[in-house]
Amino acid sequence: MPVKGTFFVETYGCQMNEHDSQKMCELLQKQGFSKAGAIEQADVIVINTCAIREKAEHKVYSSLGSLRSAKIEKPQTVIVVAGCVAQQKKHEFLRKFRHLDLVLGTHQISQLPSLVSRILEKRERIAAVEFVDNIESLHMSAPNYSSSPICSYVTIMQGCSNFCSYCVVPYTRGKESSRSLEEIQEEVSGLATKGIREITLLGQNVNAYGKDLYNFRRFDDLLQRLSSIGGIERIRFTTSHPKDFDSALVEAIASIDKVCEHIHLPLQSGSDKVLKDMKRGYCLNDYFEKIELLRTKVPKCAVTSDIIVGFPGESEEDFEDTLNALQKIRFDQIFSFKYSSRPGTIAQGMPDQIPEETKRERLAKVHALQDSITEAWHRDMEGSIQQALVEGSGRLPDQFHGRTRTNKIVNFDDNGSLSLGDLVNVRVTKGLKHSLLGSIV
Template structure:
């Protein structure tokens, strides 16, 4: 009898991606095999987000599409987990009675048992725990990337932002012990990983649960002492907790990248107060100024919400002012989405959709111009790029590869000559040195020859996993949306790494 197959579909944030890697690991530990075609899997798992309304629509749309497939395949099972499952509970089974298992953010470790129980009893299993039983990081893992990894340092959030439902779904912040985190990092490096991203809903609040206000900066410095670890990133910090010791640790620890993703949400002090964001415009811009004084080459990105209830044109102009002053390398912009269960959902002054759309377009145009101007400053610079696989340019895939510079900018570069005349074709996880020749708003281009290829243990790990000696022609290399953390997905209207 052949092993049952599975597919995990992830919606949302980096924390969801982290959890999906654990779900895959749990299923493989239980004897399942990853399906080569998702729709043909015996078990399809949806790991969901609940931050934006579109997340609901996507889930139920996909569940509806799978209903006739499931009816024609006896034994197929569908499971729904994550934040939306934690929020909707029995609603999912009522709206989609063909779903077999619903599980929450606190009990992902129970999935194999719930699937077996549903198969034996022939009825849906709904299990939503209110408190975390064990850190997901301790569960078996099937990582999507051989060379880059998420490392969760905490779960949950202690903030009460009025637009965000995440604290209600993931609970209060709980910190892992520093020794456990470093042990995971060291084990990853031993497997060939050369880049890690430290992950938390409010990552730089790390230490509040263990009583050490400088725990996060100490953790960054400790990662700097891990031999073989070349790049350290983190996401997403909260401006309230962004202290000088963190800036110093970033500047003084060679393998901590000069890249920062710090949500703004709004530039208006009045709106920030209504959002219950515990900083104001001056505080935010002051952090940016300190970061750039310590690291002039730092690339800073952010999240911004347009159309929060009560936002006036004057409030929006304050947001544009901060965008112009901060000169973000990139901004993830969102139109406010009313989420049931949040205070903002019942606030007066809901902004008409056409007004929100017009402001959103102005913000995007402003940021696009700034991103392009900032990227143009990179032309002529020589950078070392971590070659990656996944997303990237859809054209010229045969002749170009992609990867991330230390500041997290996406770089497309010419494929090295692999006939023996040049340095040879790099593998995902290897490093290449290139000179930037052209800039666009969202990527850089190195059209000249690759100056150097540095083979790494990460490239060796990728080769062992795939059995391929190098990146095959016709396969575009870039950064995966799932599993390689160098480029945070759109973080959504939360202070941490939540979105859809």
């Protein structure tokens, strides 16, 4: 196929977005484009956006603004904005940014090649933002464009039906919609034949997988079936919702060898009042009980979480409850954020919005506490033997890095016989703040 030109995809936000960007890259490659070395050199530029936090949205505006001069210099450049902000803003983006050619909604990714062709031929400006009913049409064959030759994401569902009061996802990605088990199996088998050894199943709420299918399926059943695919050595998944996290999933983590001992279970707040205002559907005690069950059945399981500070109405006592919960649960790691008001959500109109300064102070306290807990976990691992998948070069020359089954990064010396994708046993020699050091056993 003759090379049509070059493309560049810039990504903001979560793993879901990274994976969508991989799909877009693959589609553009199949269409005859090759990857540009830098954004300003590309003939097709895609900005894949995230609407979860205000800050990420602002970055998109500044990115789009700075592309104005690229378009003036090279008017034939096709500029595309995709992802959740595109889905939210729709035609408003075309009105605001006259140099923008295409607004690509979250359900329209597979249409990217035909829309780019239309723009190149007719110089139209297009907003393709409809939601589709058929989930299968959202997914193409497995991306070849994964940034890793041995690890790959696999989308198992799209959207979310939970409507937490602060979140835009149900509005930007639509309601929960699961892919068929057969299609996922086929995709994973294809990845295995291409040398992929570790998959991460993606969905906004993977525990709800299959509930919307006409032939109802369970997430633990999906894990069981994928585990029988030869060549795949490790299975991870994210994100889980505490209200749907159940004993069947705990059993699956405990009993299926290939399922790694790590769960990401966003708590968001340690205050029952705040959890209720967030419409999370569980209380702190429910959460504790689920973690207790998990740690009883799978004692070595790592637990990571998300925390939001400064939700509207969060008092000092509510915030103390969050700090106490962090101390009691002792997560391996957390991702913590200041509450960010999002247009169209219930929380945006709530009274008692918290001042930025207070949010900043609370976030700093959460960081300090969690950093000490994470480091203590890592120090506790010193001397232990961990299985690592060799994923790439390490921090120093002659080092490799990999992740343990519990999803911790470990750097270790090359013994001269290692290759990418090898599973090796590593003795942890030092636990650091964000990673581990080890040596091959």
